[in-house]
Amino acid sequence: MAPLDTPMPRSRGLSLATVFERYGLVIFLAVLMAVAAVASPTFLRPANLVNVLTIAAPLGMVVIGQTFVILVRGLDLSVASLMATVAVLATAFKATTNDAIPLIFLAAIVLSAVVGFLNGWLVARRNVSPFLATLAMMIILQGIRFAYTGGAPISTLPPGMGFLASGRILGVPVNLMTLAVLAIAFGIVLHRSRLGREIFMVGTNPKAAFLNGVAPDRVIILCYVICSVCAGIGGLFLLGYVGTVSNWVGQGYELDSIVAAVMGGVALTGGRGNIFAALLGVAVLMVINNLVLLLGFPIEMQLIIKGIIIIGAAAFYRTRLV
Amino acid sequence: MSAIAMEIRRNRLVMSYLIVAMLLVVLVVAGGFLSDRFLTWRNVGNLFQQLIVLGMVSLGQTFVVLMGGIDLAIGSLVSALTVFLANFLEWRPDLVWLALPLALVAATAVGALNGLLTVVLRVHSLIVTLGMSSIIFGATLMYRKEPGGSVPRAFADVAYAKIAGIPVSAIILVAIFALAGLWLQRTRSGRSIYFVGGDREAARLNGLPVDRIVVLAYALSGLCAGIAAIFLTARTGVGDPRIGVALTLQSVTPVVVGGTILAGGRGGVLGTFLGVLLVTMLNNLLNFVNVSSYYQWVIQGLIIIIAVGIHTSRRR
Numbered sequence: 023m024a025p026l027d028t029p030m031p032r033s034r035g036l037s038l039a040t041v042f043e044r045y046g047l048v049i050f051l052a053v054l055m056a057v058a059a060v061a062s063p064t065f066l067r068p069a070n071l072v073n074v075l076t077i078a079a080p081l082g083m084v085v086i087g088q089t090f091v092i093l094v095r096g097l098d099l100s101v102a103s104l105m106a107t108v109a110v111l112a113t114a115f116k117a118t119t120n121d122a123i124p125l126i127f128l129a130a131i132v133l134s135a136v137v138g139f140l141n142g143w144l145v146a147r148r149n150v151s152p153f154l155a156t157l158a159m160m161i162i163l164q165g166i167r168f169a170y171t172g173g174a175p176i177s178t179l180p181p182g183m184g185f186l187a188s189g190r191i192l193g194v195p196v197n198l199m200t201l202a203v204l205a206i207a208f209g210i211v212l213h214r215s216r217l218g219r220e221i222f223m224v225g226t227n228p229k230a231a232f233l234n235g236v237a238p239d240r241v242i243i244l245c246y247v248i249c250s251v252c253a254g255i256g257g258l259f260l261l262g263y264v265g266t267v268s269n270w271v272g273q274g275y276e277l278d279s280i281v282a283a284v285m286g287g288v289a290l291t292g293g294r295g296n297i298f299a300a301l302l303g304v305a306v307l308m309v310i311n312n313l314v315l316l317l318g319f320p321i322e323m324q325l326i327i328k329g330i331i332i333i334g335a336a337a338f339y340r341t342r343l344v
Numbered sequence: 345m346s347a348i349a350m351e352i353r354r355n356r357l358v359m360s361y362l363i364v365a366m367l368l369v370v371l372v373v374a375g376g377f378l379s380d381r382f383l384t385w386r387n388v389g390n391l392f393q394q395l396i397v398l399g400m401v402s403l404g405q406t407f408v409v410l411m412g413g414i415d416l417a418i419g420s421l422v423s424a425l426t427v428f429l430a431n432f433l434e435w436r437p438d439l440v441w442l443a444l445p446l447a448l449v450a451a452t453a454v455g456a457l458n459g460l461l462t463v464v465l466r467v468h469s470l471i472v473t474l475g476m477s478s479i480i481f482g483a484t485l486m487y488r489k490e491p492g493g494s495v496p497r498a499f500a501d502v503a504y505a506k507i508a509g510i511p512v513s514a515i516i517l518v519a520i521f522a523l524a525g526l527w528l529q530r531t532r533s534g535r536s537i538y539f540v541g542g543d544r545e546a547a548r549l550n551g552l553p554v555d556r557i558v559v560l561a562y563a564l565s566g567l568c569a570g571i572a573a574i575f576l577t578a579r580t581g582v583g584d585p586r587i588g589v590a591l592t593l594q595s596v597t598p599v600v601v602g603g604t605i606l607a608g609g610r611g612g613v614l615g616t617f618l619g620v621l622l623v624t625m626l627n628n629l630l631n632f633v634n635v636s637s638y639y640q641w642v643i644q645g646l647i648i649i650i651a652v653g654i655h656t657s658r659r660r
Contacts, residue, residue, distance in 0.1 A: 329479035332471055
């Protein structure tokens with residue numbers, strides 16, 4: 023239903039502004055890749071590209087989850103801490119054979135779901151702001167993790183974890199395939215299912231959603247559970263990629279996942295966003311990180327560029343036209 | 345807002361303060377029982393000496409939160425300033441009189457820039473200050489990756505100076521908090537911070553220069569970070585690009601514990617002061633009874649949740 027005060031009908035043709043608005047990120051990515059290709063001949067080599075994508079996969083998983091939470095006007099600062107906690111949990115089995123991998127995944131998902139439920143419960147039922155609830159969760163998980171490891175984690179991992187995270191089947195990285203499966207599955211949930219519609223309704227206007235028979239609390243809690251589970255799985259894949267457990271696996275992923283989602287046009291005010299655009303944001307972030315290295319700039323410059331990008335992207339989408 | 349509503353709000357705030365004050369008393373008594381070193385003159389002196397860094401960053405955070413925003417750039421700013429101070433003073437130890445004002449001006453300018461960006465770009469303060477934090481941190485690391493620099497003896501003594509047995513830094517802290525409280529309660533510009541935090545649109549319609557007030561709150565937060573950095577540098581004697589990493593989030597805890605609502609417009613500096621005392625004393629006591637810093641993290645997280653729980657359920 024069109025709002026009554028729509029000033030004028032939208033023109034059929036694609037104006038330049040609309041193209042820029044809708045495909046801005048794709049154009050940006052293309053430009054970045056062109057710059058990277060010119061700046062360094064190694065960039066477009068398949069080996070480098072696959073490498074970039076392999077590093078991107080765990081972040082992509084986290085971003086899928088972060089998107090769900092931001093869509094219901096939330097924010098999850100505990101994802102990175104959860105990733106590290108899951109990584110420590112994975113070593114707690116002291117498993118040396120691959121038989122333990124399903125068990126590790128199961129334990130990780132259960133732990134993540136509990137953490138997500140607590141986050142969601144605090145936000146939805148106890149009216150704690152998402153910022154504070156997930157911040158507190160971040161510190162609590164950090165404390166429990168360090169207390170368990172005594173500051174020095176052990177690194178006994180089944181060899182198959184490494185294969186999952188950096189191995190390939192027919193030349194395609196396994197973790198990239200996993201990301202694709204996750205993205206499609208959660209993409210269907212979000213953009214094609216009833217639950218997805220409810221999520222957008224709650225994010226746009228919780229009160230209206232409630233009046234339409236949607237229970238906002240349940241939807242919000244579910245979004246936090248999805249976010250944490252995605253982060254937990256991302257943590258396992260990152261762990262397999264890194265190979266050794268530290269108490270800080272995934273450090274910085276809370277900021278990066280928010281940057282990527284915002285760059286992908288997920289509105290922090292809730293109710294607007296797309297999983298695949300958010301993943302495009304991951305690609306842009308990764309290309310930029312790679313570009314900084316290829317150009318021989320100090321790695322700290324990534325931080326500066328990331329900061330500029332998140333502010334710029336948020337400002338760009340605020341002035342969106344469509 | 346009607347006078348009655350105002351009165352109820354004020355009473356609720358007083359109740360929040362009373363709860364925190366009661367917790368403080370409980371903590372002191374419990375501390376006295378649990379450890380015979382806790383209530384010694386020496387420990388209390390040490391405790392008050394440590395207060396100023398957390399106190400100042402929390403005060404800055406209070407201004408911004410009252411105005412309805414949040415400042416996540418505080419930690420990076422403090423780190424950057426300690427690096428600047430220690431390296432500048434190593435180069436020219438005689439120019440302390442120049443270095444300190446420079447640091448304060450730079451800090452205020454960065455704070456004001458945060459405010460300007462939120463106002464001009466109309467982007468959420470969380471995003472702006474998160475981005476700024478990343479930029480400042482990256483720039484600081486590009487300059488110095490490891491802790492370094494040094495400070496002249498006279499400057500280092502500032503951190504440990506005492507008048508009649510009372511740490512100078514604690515006196516300064518109390519004076520600044522008192523000034524801040526008076527300013528917020530008694531002046532037009534101070535009260536306008538509450539108005540903007542309570543309802544920005546209404547404040548605008550009432551003719552308040554909202555944008556200027558927003559920038560002012562962030563600038564004050566920057567200034568507070570500058571003061572914190574000066575004392576931190578004096579105490580540690582080096583510039584550490586990572587020293588402030590934890591400060592950003594630590595600065596939020598006393599604000600929330602003190603009953604200032606994150607949505608803005610409600611709370612005050614007295615609550616923050618009590619919150620700073622509570623957090624510092626609790627950590628101090630936990631150290632005495634040999635609770636590892638790992639569990640202190642858990643406790644800090646629980647405190648945030650419990651404090652918010654208490655204050656929100658009171659609001660209902």
